[in-house]
Amino acid sequence: MDEARISRRGLSPRLWLAGGWLLLALLAAIFAPLVAPQDPLAQDLMLERLPPFWLDGAEPGYWLGTDSLGRDLLSRLIFGGRIAFIVAFAAAIAACLVGSVLGLIAGYFGGWADRIISRIVDIWMAFPPVLFAILLVAVLGTGLSSVILAIAIIDWTRFCRVIRAEAMGQSRMDYVENARIAGYGRIGIMLREVLPNVVPSIVALLSLEMGIAVIVEAILSFVNLSIATDDPTWGGIIAEGRLSIHQAWWVLVFPLITLILTVLSFSQFGEALKTRFDPVLR
């Protein structure tokens, strides 16, 4: 049994591919000033629209080419990753904390707590999320913290709904009843008997939410509602790339690939982690 388990762990390419990409992108973002080949903001009209390294006319040191202002695309993507990851972690963790706590309470305690929380979730979900985000940022003002706040405010319901349903199922389990008979308090039971069983879902949702936060941030910066400074963001680069698609397709294609890879990796990584956290599935 142990052998089978080890070999199955070793054979999870999904986990390794997704985790590998995320680790690579994260490390590059953290150490951006060290690993970026160029200054991401340096403009040079002599170097505008250089193609990627395998095409004619490429310059060494500008691996993925340059944009219409002569800025190095790879360096901009690496620095753009900083904003993406900060937003991903901060917004997803905030949404996760709020949503999971409320979901646990609603699902486990039921009754009035559940009715109130579920009602709020219903009202919340009636807003289309992207519109909601744009509205919130318009109200809160642009800037990194408003983007994070907006995503957390919108997406806590994702956690709340799933965790509520799972906690509700858990609360009917015999081991929860056994703990009641033994004399444990309600909060103690919620934390000791219910929470460990919903952690795999929380982890999967958290990772998925990080991917969603990356997309939302990209959308907001695409419509110029994200950060106010001229630091590169993936959404911003995509917006610029769209304008020069006929002269320099790479300025659109590479940030899109980066974005898609990152979002997919977050969701795959979450699923793989869930299976691994779950004592019955793994």
Added chain:
Amino acid sequence: MSACLDIANLSAVLANGQRVLRSVSLTVQPGEVRALVGESGAGKTMIGKAVLGVLPSSVRIVEGDMRLEGEDLGKLQPKARRTLIGARTALIPQDPLTALNPSRRIGPQMTDRLVRILGWSGDKADKRVRQLLDEVQIRDPDRVLKSYPHELSGGMRQRVLIAAAFAAEPRLIVADEPTTALDVTVQKQILRLIAALQREHGTAILFVTHDLGVVAKISQKVSVLYAGKVVEEAETADLFAAPRHPYTRALMAATPRYTDPFASLKPVDETVLAGLAAEIAAADQAWRRPHG
């Protein structure tokens, strides 16, 4: 000396007013095994849950009282009641899989209760749990304590739950069909284990079952339940020698091994059921009058 468990005139209704328990009275003396027998839906589990204070929220107790070693459970504050029930009772459940938390290892699940509820030291709890695992004939306690529930067989899980139930030396154990979810071969072993530990520890057991064979093997007293009403109660030996209530007789006739081991299971006789329905309707009529 007061009874270990004394239930008097306990009635309970569902939210829609339907009665699930009809003036149930039964006692379990210290160290005695009382079987509670009846067909599915009779309310056996409800009685157990009422005693342990875990009735579903849709079920409401409308009259009667329950005493645990002389303490009136209805008169205690909720917190004091929980503490009392936690310290003096335990449950051996029907389904040993859902009664164990799938994401926690067996060891902590077993010792937790001793440490947190009874205030024992971790060492003392660990020793105690190992001793009990030995009593239920688990020979590799280290592996079992480190396992997750799904890594053990059904029989092993039920042994673990029996050990856990006896570990805190409760005065009363409610065993709710503890063998129904198991293989026939394992059922016998588990039954023998419960009987052995019961004798060893002198624990009173309210033993819920629908199997008269089990009743005969394990209990000294028996209450027969039908539609939430105790229709007969007797010493087990007397019940089998001379069942008084027609329903009890029908139940015995329907259990082939007491008449003809080769006969197939027969349904309870129609006329008996009609008689019972009348009896219960009359009881409800009498009950409704004072209660509106």
